[in-house]
Amino acid sequence: MGDEKLSRRQLLQGALAGLAAVPAAALIARDASAxxxxxxxxxxxxxxxxxxxxxxxxxxxxxxxxxxxxxxxxxxxxxxxxxxxxxxxxxxxxxxxxxxxxxxxxxxxxxxxx
Ligand code: SF4
Structure with missing residues (x-):
């Protein structure tokens, strides 16, 4: 049970980290094209x-x-x-x-x- 909650938390943290990385990647791509x-x-x-x-x-x-x-x-x-x-x-x-x-x-x- 506890391990399952931890896994969900880790998944959620991973997803949030991924979302946070998208705008940064978009900015880098925009700078390069500019x-x-x-x-x-x-x-x-x-x-x-x-x-x-x-x-x-x-x-x-x-x-x-x-x-x-x-x-x-x-x-x-x-x-x-x-x-x-x-x-x-x-x-x-x-x-x-x-x-x-x-x-x-x-x-x-x-x-x-x-
Ligand atoms: S000479 Fe003209 S193009 Fe070159 S750096 Fe100065 S303002 Fe820019």
Missing amino acids: AEALLETDATAKSLGYVSDAGKVDAKANPTYKAGQNCSTCIQFGGKAGAADGPCNIFPGKLVKAKGWCKVWVLKPGAKPG
Whole structure:
């Protein structure tokens, strides 16, 4: 009898633990799918002149661009030092290339362009 109650309790605890794990798994999956690479063809990216390689910035169309500027030194870049890409506050849910660039580039405090 006592063992049976314990088994039911254990089953219930297991079921609750399983239910608790579902939302966490869903959040992890959502985060992974949200971290997609920003495409240059994205409408907002186009309007801000985003390129995945700052070496390919059209300097005539973007007179504010100076050689050496790129996402890795931009105040909006949230990637880790040395990372190939990372999140950007201007493009939520997307990853921009560390060597990319767009028109709203602003030097991150303490960083040096180039
Ligand atoms: S805001 Fe900065 S980090 Fe974001 S895409 Fe433009 S240059 Fe790169």
